[in-house]
Amino acid sequence: MADPAKVHAEAIVIDGHADTPQRFLDESWNFTDALHGGMLSYDSAIEGSLNAQFFAIWVDPHHHPAEHSARRTLELLDATLEQVQRAPDKLALCLSADDILAAHRQGKFAVLLGIEGGHSIENSLGLLRNYYRLGVRYMTLTWSNSNDWADSSGDKPRHNGLTSFGRDVIREMNRLGMMIDVSHASDKTFWDVLETTSVPIIASHSSARSITAAPRNLTDEMIRAVAKNNGIVMVNFYPAFIDEQWRAAWNASRAERQREHDALQAEYKAQGQPVPFFASNRIDKKYAERIGRAPFEALIQHFHHIIQIAGIEHVGIGTDFDGIPQAPDGIDSAADLPKITAALMQRGYTAADMHRILGQNLLRVLREVEQSKSKA
Numbered sequence: 398m399a400d401p402a403k404v405h406a407e408a409i410v411i412d413g414h415a416d417t418p419q420r421f422l423d424e425s426w427n428f429t430d431a432l433h434g435g436m437l438s439y440d441s442a443i444e445g446s447l448n449a450q451f452f453a454i455w456v457d458p459h460h461h462p463a464e465h466s467a468r469r470t471l472e473l474l475d476a477t478l479e480q481v482q483r484a485p486d487k488l489a490l491c492l493s494a495d496d497i498l499a500a501h502r503q504g505k506f507a508v509l510l511g512i513e514g515g516h517s518i519e520n521s522l523g524l525l526r527n528y529y530r531l532g533v534r535y536m537t538l539t540w541s542n543s544n545d546w547a548d549s550s551g552d553k554p555r556h557n558g559l560t561s562f563g564r565d566v567i568r569e570m571n572r573l574g575m576m577i578d579v580s581h582a583s584d585k586t587f588w589d590v591l592e593t594t595s596v597p598i599i600a601s602h603s604s605a606r607s608i609t610a611a612p613r614n615l616t617d618e619m620i621r622a623v624a625k626n627n628g629i630v631m632v633n634f635y636p637a638f639i640d641e642q643w644r645a646a647w648n649a650s651r652a653e654r655q656r657e658h659d660a661l662q663a664e665y666k667a668q669g670q671p672v673p674f675f676a677s678n679r680i681d682k683k684y685a686e687r688i689g690r691a692p693f694e695a696l697i698q699h700f701h702h703i704i705q706i707a708g709i710e711h712v713g714i715g716t717d718f719d720g721i722p723q724a725p726d727g728i729d730s731a732a733d734l735p736k737i738t739a740a741l742m743q744r745g746y747t748a749a750d751m752h753r754i755l756g757q758n759l760l761r762v763l764r765e766v767e768q769s770k771s772k773a
């Protein structure tokens with residue numbers, strides 16, 4: 398067996414989803430700073446041989462009114478782009494698969510942008526196009542909220558999937574060369590997307606529902622459909638999505654957690670301020686710590702399962718770092734990513750398999766989506 402540490406170090410490692418931009422904006426924290434309680438930083442990425450990160454531009458719909466989604470989106474984009482401005486010797490904004498390869502050759506960390514939640518476009522294809530111009534290369538169609546044109550897995554259905562404008566959004570993303578991300582989408586939205594898109598899709602941070610019954614995960618039938626579409630499912634590290642026992646314990650604390658979140662919101666509202674993510678995440682972290690860590694093997698099982706039913710070419714990593722209150726046992730930050738390569742190789746996956754899982758699969762999808770630009 399090849400040395401897993403060497404395989405991991407030589408691969409191009411791409412993570413599909415991290416919520417770190419909230420920290421850039423709300424905590425004035427820089428990517429090149431020490432972790433300070435976070436899960437992803439420049440140093441931890443170097444230590445874990447993580448080469449490229451899709452940064453999630455997420456506007457919390459509970460704390461920012463829908464008609465101000467674009468303002469917060471632009472501020473988060475600015476805060477992330479500013480990181481590249483401040484450390485141009487370490488970070489490179491990447492707009493294409495070739496850019497990621499070039500950054501890797503230059504020894505720079507590849508910064509990529511994805512919007513999480515279609516409410517960011519405020520029902521405007523013009524805004525969607527402007528986000529593309531600013532560098533956004535995927536959009537997660539919904540967050541946990543159903544928006545005016547797409548239903549979410551975390552909300553009541555409003556449209557039975559995609560509306561006709563929702564289908565226009567899909568076609569415009571195909572035309573622009575922006576990847577469609579179905580994580581968070583309702584099942585019906587997922588199937589409507591597959592019916593509409595002419596290119597491969599991604600699930601930037603979702604795991605397998607047949608193992609862990611969270612509606613945020615994809616069923617085996619959906620995973621097979623992503624494979625048929627030549628897309629990719631990027632495994633989410635959230636314990637509630639990878640370990641059924643942890644999920645049950647988490648759900649059991651829901652009412653109690655909600656009361657604390659409500660009190661926090663009232664506190665900020667009294668000051669006329671939206672609740673920053675770090676404040677609400679602090680509550681969730683406290684409750685997660687009470688449950689304890691989900692087993693690391695649970696995470697590996699999700700990779701293994703998705704590969705078994707979809708094939709090695711249709712899986713990737715979508716950590717959800719800095720968006721989740723806790724990662725499974727042994728994963729504290731990006732520095733721990735080599736453990737995944739070691740565990741999967743222990744199960745018999747080869748160096749070539751690992752290169753695909755860690756980054757080649759995502760590069761393939763990104764390339765296909767880019768190439769469709771001229772055709773659509």
Ligand SMILES: [Zn+2]
Binds near residue numbers: 513581602720
């Ligand atoms: Zn998410």
